[in-house]
Amino acid sequence: MEIKIPEKVAKLLSIIESNYEAFIVGGCVRDSIIGREPNDWDICTNAKPEEVLELFENHGFRVIPTGLKHGTIxxxxxDEHYEVTTYRVDSKYTDGRHPDVVTFTSRLEDDLSRRDFTINAMAYSVLRGLVDPFNGVQHITEKRIVAVGSASERYQEDALRMMRAVRFASQLGFEIGGTALTQISMNALMIKNISWERVRDELNKILVSDDPDSGILLLQLTGLLKLLLPELCESVGFNQYNPNHNMNVFDHILSVIKNTPPNLKTRLAALFHDIAKPRTFTKDESGIGHFYNHAIVGMDMSKEIMQRLKYDNQLISDVGILVKEHMNRHKNVKLIVAKKFIGRVGEDNIQDLFDLMVADTLGSKPPYDYSDVDDLKRLCESVINEEQPLRVKDLVINGTDLMSLGYKQSKELGYCLNELLELVLESPELNTKEELLMIAKRKLL
Incomplete structure (x- = not known):
C-alpha cells in the first residue's frame, strides 16, 4: 500500500530517517487509506525528544518543546506546525486523561498498542511501508470501529474516547463494533471526569459531521447523552399529540439536525430549537398538543446549556436568537415586519435562521410547505441589498446629537432614538440629520 505524503511532511521524515526511524501515524494514515483529506500529519519516531530537538535545530527549523515530558515536540x-512524538508506552491513567508515567520505547508496535482504536493505530513510511498490527485496514474495509485491546481499559484511560468512538462513527459512517460499543454503556459514568471544554469539542465534531443525527442518537443509546445533556433526554419518546407532527420530539430534533447544513451555529440551534417542548406541553379540550412559548423557554435553556459547555458568548447569543426566532413565520409579510425581523435576528444570522426554518419543516409531517420562508427570505434579501436602516445604530444621528438639543442621558433619550427608528423603518427617506433633529426637537416641546 502506498500513501501520498505532502512534500513538507516527506522532508521532515527524511531528516529524521537520516539517523532514526520515522513514520506518519494515526488519523492521517486512517484518512489517507479511506480517501479523506487529512487535517494533520503527525509523525512518530524512535528518536528521543532531545534528539529530535537537536536534529531539527541543526537543520535550521524552529522547534517548540510542546510536551517534552510526554515525548512531543x-x-x-x-509557519505550519507538525508534531513529532517519540514512541512511548503509558502506565496507569489515575486522572482518567493523562498517564501517570510515560516511558519511551524503541518499538513502534508498543506505541501503537496504547492508542484508542485500530483504525488510529497504524503507521506508514515510504521506506518501511504500512505497519498495521491490529488489523486497522481490515476494520476500515468492514467499516467498524474496534478498540485496541480491551475497550474498557481504553475508556478508563481516557473517558473522552467514548465520545471519540461516536464521533468517528458519525464522521466516517462506520459502526462501533462489539465491545467498543457495549463498554461505552458500561463506562458511561466516567464521562463526568472529563472537562466540559473537551466534551464540547467532541460534541462540535459530531454535530458538523456527515451523519450528526446518528451521532446524537448513539450518545442517547449509550447513556452518554443523559449525563451530558439531560435536558435533551426529556424529549426522547415525547409524543407531540399534534396533527402537524408525525414524530416524537427527539426524533423530530434528529431530523432537523440532519436537514441543516454542516454549520456549527445552525446545528446547535437545531439541537436546541425544540428542547423546551416537554416543559411547555399542554393539551386542549380536543386532545391536541400545544407548546406555547417553547421558543423563548428554549432560548433560555440553550444559553444555560452552552454556558455550562463553555461556549463563547457570541455563539451563545447567536444560537439563542435562532432558537427564539425559529417559529416566527408568517405569510404575506409586510416590508416593515421584514425590517424588524432583520433587526432582531441580525444579518449574520439571517441565512442560518432560514436554513433552520426549512429543516424544521422537513422534520414535520408532509406535505412540506416552506413557501412562507422563501417569501420572507426574498423580502429580507431585498432590504439588505438596498442597505436600508434597520437598527438604532443605522440612524444618522445618535445620543450625542439628541443631548445637544437638550435631552438628558436617560431612558428618555433611548425612547426617542427608538421612536425615530420606527419612523425611519416606515419611511427610510427620513434618515437625514436635518429631518431627524427636527422631529426630535418637536418631541421636546
Whole structure:
C-alpha cells in the first residue's frame, strides 16, 4: 500500500530517517487509506525528544518543546506546525486523561498498542511501508470501529474516547463494533471526569459531521447523552399529540439536525430549537398538543446549556436568537415586519435562521410547505441589498446629537432614538440629520 505524503511532511521524515526511524501515524494514515483529506500529519519516531530537538535545530527549523515530558515536540515549517512524538508506552491513567508515567520505547508496535482504536493505530513510511498490527485496514474495509485491546481499559484511560468512538462513527459512517460499543454503556459514568471544554469539542465534531443525527442518537443509546445533556433526554419518546407532527420530539430534533447544513451555529440551534417542548406541553379540550412559548423557554435553556459547555458568548447569543426566532413565520409579510425581523435576528444570522426554518419543516409531517420562508427570505434579501436602516445604530444621528438639543442621558433619550427608528423603518427617506433633529426637537416641546 502506498500513501501520498505532502512534500513538507516527506522532508521532515527524511531528516529524521537520516539517523532514526520515522513514520506518519494515526488519523492521517486512517484518512489517507479511506480517501479523506487529512487535517494533520503527525509523525512518530524512535528518536528521543532531545534528539529530535537537536536534529531539527541543526537543520535550521524552529522547534517548540510542546510536551517534552510526554515525548512531543512541534516543528515549525513555513509557519505550519507538525508534531513529532517519540514512541512511548503509558502506565496507569489515575486522572482518567493523562498517564501517570510515560516511558519511551524503541518499538513502534508498543506505541501503537496504547492508542484508542485500530483504525488510529497504524503507521506508514515510504521506506518501511504500512505497519498495521491490529488489523486497522481490515476494520476500515468492514467499516467498524474496534478498540485496541480491551475497550474498557481504553475508556478508563481516557473517558473522552467514548465520545471519540461516536464521533468517528458519525464522521466516517462506520459502526462501533462489539465491545467498543457495549463498554461505552458500561463506562458511561466516567464521562463526568472529563472537562466540559473537551466534551464540547467532541460534541462540535459530531454535530458538523456527515451523519450528526446518528451521532446524537448513539450518545442517547449509550447513556452518554443523559449525563451530558439531560435536558435533551426529556424529549426522547415525547409524543407531540399534534396533527402537524408525525414524530416524537427527539426524533423530530434528529431530523432537523440532519436537514441543516454542516454549520456549527445552525446545528446547535437545531439541537436546541425544540428542547423546551416537554416543559411547555399542554393539551386542549380536543386532545391536541400545544407548546406555547417553547421558543423563548428554549432560548433560555440553550444559553444555560452552552454556558455550562463553555461556549463563547457570541455563539451563545447567536444560537439563542435562532432558537427564539425559529417559529416566527408568517405569510404575506409586510416590508416593515421584514425590517424588524432583520433587526432582531441580525444579518449574520439571517441565512442560518432560514436554513433552520426549512429543516424544521422537513422534520414535520408532509406535505412540506416552506413557501412562507422563501417569501420572507426574498423580502429580507431585498432590504439588505438596498442597505436600508434597520437598527438604532443605522440612524444618522445618535445620543450625542439628541443631548445637544437638550435631552438628558436617560431612558428618555433611548425612547426617542427608538421612536425615530420606527419612523425611519416606515419611511427610510427620513434618515437625514436635518429631518431627524427636527422631529426630535418637536418631541421636546
Amino acid at each position: 512541534t516543528v515549525v515549517f513555513d
